[in-house]
Structure formats: structure tokens, C-alpha cells
Amino acid sequence: MRVNYYILxxxxxxxxxxxxxxxxxxxxxxxxxxxxxEEKVFEAETEGxxxxxxxxEEKVEKETPEIARKILPxxxxxxxxxxxxxxxxxxVISYLSKYGTPVHFYNYYGFYEGSYYPxxxxxSGDLLIKQAKHYIDKSKRLGIAKEFVRGAAENxxxxxEYYNREGKEVSKEMKMxxxxxxGIDAPKTSNVQQLMAIEGxxxxxxxxxxxxxxxxxxxxxxxTKQPPENPLNALISFGNSLLYGTVLTEIYNTQLNxxxxxxxxxxERRFSLSLDIAEIFKPFLVDRVIFKLVNKNMLSDxxxxxxxxxxxxxxxxxxxxxxxxxxxxxxxIKHRELKRNVSYQRLIRLECxxxxxxxxxxxxxxxxxxxx
Numbered sequence: 001m002r003v004n005y006y007i008l009x010x011x012x013x014x015x016x017x018x019x020x021x022x023x024x025x026x027x028x029x030x031x032x033x034x035x036x037x038e039e040k041v042f043e044a045e046t047e048g049x050x051x052x053x054x055x056x057e058e059k060v061e062k063e064t065p066e067i068a069r070k071i072l073p074x075x076x077x078x079x080x081x082x083x084x085x086x087x088x089x090x091x092v093i094s095y096l097s098k099y100g101t102p103v104h105f106y107n108y109y110g111f112y113e114g115s116y117y118p119x120x121x122x123x124s125g126d127l128l129i130k131q132a133k134h135y136i137d138k139s140k141r142l143g144i145a146k147e148f149v150r151g152a153a154e155n156x157x158x159x160x161e162y163y164n165r166e167g168k169e170v171s172k173e174m175k176m177x178x179x180x181x182x183g184i185d186a187p188k189t190s191n192v193q194q195l196m197a198i199e200g201x202x203x204x205x206x207x208x209x210x211x212x213x214x215x216x217x218x219x220x221x222x223x224t225k226q227p228p229e230n231p232l233n234a235l236i237s238f239g240n241s242l243l244y245g246t247v248l249t250e251i252y253n254t255q256l257n258x259x260x261x262x263x264x265x266x267x268e269r270r271f272s273l274s275l276d277i278a279e280i281f282k283p284f285l286v287d288r289v290i291f292k293l294v295n296k297n298m299l300s301d302x303x304x305x306x307x308x309x310x311x312x313x314x315x316x317x318x319x320x321x322x323x324x325x326x327x328x329x330x331x332x333i334k335h336r337e338l339k340r341n342v343s344y345q346r347l348i349r350l351e352c353x354x355x356x357x358x359x360x361x362x363x364x365x366x367x368x369x370x371x372x
Contacts, residue, residue, distance in 0.1 A: 151367025
């Protein structure tokens with residue numbers, strides 16, 4: 001099983017024969033200790049500091065008290081998520097391409113910025129044509145888009161049902177969302193723009209329930225994104241961006257084209273199909289990770305950096321979130337149709353396969369809805 005690899009430091013990816021190393025400068029205190037004890041990592045927030053990137057000019061053949069090297073087993077890595085500033089050579093790129101390992105880059109605020117997307121190997125001209133035809137045909141596009149919204153809404157309801165049983169009293173929001181769900185198939189919902197309005201109303205109603213699910217010091221207020229203005233907004237944005245990269249990784253391993261989407265408008269410089277599929281998985285991946293981290297006091301105010309009208313996770317907070325996120329993706333369930341255990345991350349791949357079957361006319365697409 002291939003795993004995800006997360007880089008929160010600034011540094012260099014270097015290749016020597018068939019080995020890729022991540023080379024970075026140690027913290028000054030770690031350098032003074034000459035390797036003794038646990039070193040403090042560079043924070044991803046150190047923008048503008050070019051010193052770490054000068055390692056490339058040095059002929060580093062082994063680890064020193066000032067410079068560390070980590071071997072990256074590329075053949076075992078599904079994707080690399082870079083939150084620090086990294087650079088790499090063409091030799092590394094060719095090796096990443098050989099094993100089909102994408103690299104997703106995130107900025108100072110944890111927002112997705114772009115990906116190194118290896119050359120696609122699972123090409124299908126027939127599927128590409130059918131994928132485009134389903135976008136061009138307004139009726140077919142709307143049908144797929146409705147299923148994405150339906151899946152997201154039903155998974156939101158499963159979350160609310162759980163917390164309602166736990167005594168959080170979110171029945172009001174549940175009733176409102178049930179009413180909004182009926183609008184998905186209403187005759188008046190005749191285009192994607194109207195459907196997006198319903199999706200937005202469902203999401204906003206859902207956000208209102210956060211104040212009942214989470215403690216008082218994690219209040220959402222107004223949903224703000226660029227940048228997020230409080231800790232809860234920062235967590236939602238961080239998680240959503242992380243999910244976007246995870247979905248893109250799974251799409252890469254199928255024959256789907258990530259730029260042709262149905263709910264979100266395709267546009268230049270973004271993989272909009274990832275946004276579509278991510279809607280289904282936000283409630284039980286991103287939201288459940290946030291609820292656990294906050295309600296179990298795994299995160300506190302000390303894990304955030306508060307600036308003027310902006311808030312973001314600091315290095316410790318990111319590590320805590322990423323550790324829980326990775327555990328969530330590795331969690332397995334007994335799949336009802338396949339009759340075997342599959343990981344949460346694998347569920348995303350299976351969703352891509354289901355969409356592929358729909359586009360090819362094999363089986364109508366129905367979104368994945370959690371039952372637990």
C-alpha cells in the first residue's frame with residue numbers, strides 16, 4: 001500500500017541514482033546539539049527566507065550537524081504534500097513520473113496553489129470524449145451535478161444525526177436541510193447555477209450547527225476563506241485544501257480528466273473535477289477530523305497564529321491536523337458491495353470508478369453515502 005508524505009520544511013529534493021533525498025538545514029539549536037535530541041523543524045511560514053534553498057549549491061553527500069537528509073521511498077509514496085518551500089531537479093521529476101507520484105503545493109495560509117502532475121498513463125480517448133459530451137449536454141451535466149450535491153447533503157445529514165443523538169440539539173438544522181434536499185429534484189431546479197444555490201444554502205445551514213457541536217472558543221461566525229479570520233475558518237480551509245489534493249491524486253490513478261467537471265465550472269489553471277468529488281467527502285473526512293480535534297482538545301488557541309484579519313495553523317497545529325488526517329485516510333471499513341475492507345482514501349478512487357461507469361453508460365452514478 002502506498003502512503004502519503006507531508007513536507008512542512010523548506011528544502012531540496014535531490015536524486016542520487018535511484019534514491020531521492022529531502023535535504024534541509026536543521027534548526028540552529030539542533031545544529032548546536034550535533035544531532036542530540038529531537039530537532040525542531042522549520043516552520044512552513046518562513047516565507048522569503050532563501051537560506052534554506054542554498055543547500056542545492058552545496059555538495060552534500062551525507063548528513064552533517066547543520067544539514068539533514070531523509071530518504072523518500074518514492075515507489076511507496078502515493079503523493080507528496082508540500083507546505084514548505086521546496087525545489088527539485090529534472091532528475092527528481094523523471095523519477096516521480098516513473099512511479100506516478102504527484103506533488104501538491106500549498107501556500108503560507110495552507111491553501112492549495114498547484115501540483116506537479118506526472119504524465120498521465122491511464123489514457124482513454126473514448127472516455128475523454130464521453131466526459132466532454134456529458135458536460136456539453138446540459139441535461140446530462142445537471143444529472144451528474146445533482147448527484148454530487150445529493151451525496152454531500154446526505155453525508156452532512158449523517159453527521160447531524162450522530163450529534164443529534166449525542167444531545168447537541170441540531171434538529172432545527174436537520175429539518176431545514178431536509179427541506180433544501182427536496183429542491184434538488186424540483187422542476188424549478190433546471191440549471192447548475194440554481195443547483196449551486198441549493199448547495200450553498202445547505203452548507204450555510206450546516207455551518208450554523210457548528211456552534212452547537214463545537215465549544216464556545218471555536219465559533220465560526222461568518223465563513224471567510226482568503227484569508228480565514230478565525231481558528232475554525234482556518235481549520236475548514238486547511239482541511240478542504242488538503243482534500244482537494246487527495247482527490248486529485250485519486251483521479252490521476254483513473255482514466256478521468258480532472259479538468260472536466262459538472263457541478264463546478266471548468267476553468268483555466270484548476271482541476272475542477274476534484275472540487276466536484278470533494279463535496280461528497282468533506283462531511284465525513286474534513287468535518288469529522290475537525291470535530292474530533294476540537295472536541296477532544298487536541299487543538300487549542302496555542303496552535304494558531306492570529307494576525308490582522310487572518311488566522312492560520314502554526315507548525316505544531318499543522319502537524320496535529322495532518323497526523324489525524326492521515327490516520328483518517330488509512331481507516332478501513334467493510335464495503336457493502338465489495339464485501340471487503342477498504343480505506344477511506346480508497347473510497348475516493350472507487351467514486352471515480354463509479355463516475356467512469358456512468359460516463360461509459362455501464363451503470364448509473366450514485367454518490368457514496370456513509371451509514372455509520
